[in-house]
Amino acid sequence: MPGSSSPADVLPNIANDLFKQPVAGLQALPPRATHPPRILVLYGSVRERSYSRLASEEAARLLQAMGAETRTFNPSGLPLPDDAPESHPKVQELRQLAEWSEGMVWCSPERHGAMTGIMKSQIDWIPLTSGAVRPTQGKTLAVMQVSGGSQSFNAVNQMRVLGRWMRMLTIPNQSSIAKAFLEFDEAGRMKPSAYYDRVVDVMEELVKFTLLTRDASSWLTDRYSERVESAEALSKRVNQKSI
Numbered sequence: 001m002p003g004s005s006s007p008a009d010v011l012p013n014i015a016n017d018l019f020k021q022p023v024a025g026l027q028a029l030p031p032r033a034t035h036p037p038r039i040l041v042l043y044g045s046v047r048e049r050s051y052s053r054l055a056s057e058e059a060a061r062l063l064q065a066m067g068a069e070t071r072t073f074n075p076s077g078l079p080l081p082d083d084a085p086e087s088h089p090k091v092q093e094l095r096q097l098a099e100w101s102e103g104m105v106w107c108s109p110e111r112h113g114a115m116t117g118i119m120k121s122q123i124d125w126i127p128l129t130s131g132a133v134r135p136t137q138g139k140t141l142a143v144m145q146v147s148g149g150s151q152s153f154n155a156v157n158q159m160r161v162l163g164r165w166m167r168m169l170t171i172p173n174q175s176s177i178a179k180a181f182l183e184f185d186e187a188g189r190m191k192p193s194a195y196y197d198r199v200v201d202v203m204e205e206l207v208k209f210t211l212l213t214r215d216a217s218s219w220l221t222d223r224y225s226e227r228v229e230s231a232e233a234l235s236k237r238v239n240q241k242s243i
């Protein structure tokens, strides 16, 4: 029955608490951090001349120009999910980068109308929960794809679903670079085009959303149902102790 087992204090008056009388358990939003937004860039190909990697490098350059700190994970050598222990150095590197980050860019090629297995494997190696740490929850996410054919959105749409699954705040804008082999010069830089301008738009939006949400991310992702669950678990433990 809804509410029957819910302690009243797990259902606060959010607007009242936030603006009039911050209470324990729902403190006023913390002061804004001033360090550069930390963005992890993931791409989904190990080809030598990979356009998703080149596009992700372009994104990282733009993010840095906008004041962010970026780190990029090279997926080469990452084992298939569950095909190696979690202690594998590439898995550890990926997980540490995920924990470090406050936002992410995922840039996958479209293959057979889908994101690549390389892209998905990286996400599958990042646990939703690791002890008390949730490496992706409440972090911002921008999705990008490159394709060999005409413009499509299959990979970005799938990554949006994946972002939701990882409890991330996926920003509205996104980038899809069609016929990617035409869009980069010999040196691997993206040529001026509407596609390039869109990448700039997306990175700008990512930086803004990250700056606005990073300090409040645990508050934004704090869930009523999980507060009820932990209140019930706590009262069970107290009851057990008193027996």
Ligand SMILES: Cc1cc2nc3c(=O)[nH]c(=O)nc-3n(C[C@H](O)[C@H](O)[C@H](O)COP(=O)(O)O)c2cc1C
Pocket: 044, 045, 046, 047, 049, 050, 051, 052, 053, 109, 110, 111, 112, 113, 114, 146, 147, 148, 149, 150, 152, 180, 181
């Ligand atoms: C097996 C395979 C399947 C592909 N499927 C698609 C597809 O469904 N749609 C598309 O537009 N391009 C498709 N492509 C082209 C790739 O998206 C394109 O080569 C892209 O640049 C690959 O990314 P990368 O350069 O980062 O490796 C496919 C390529 C391969 C090898």
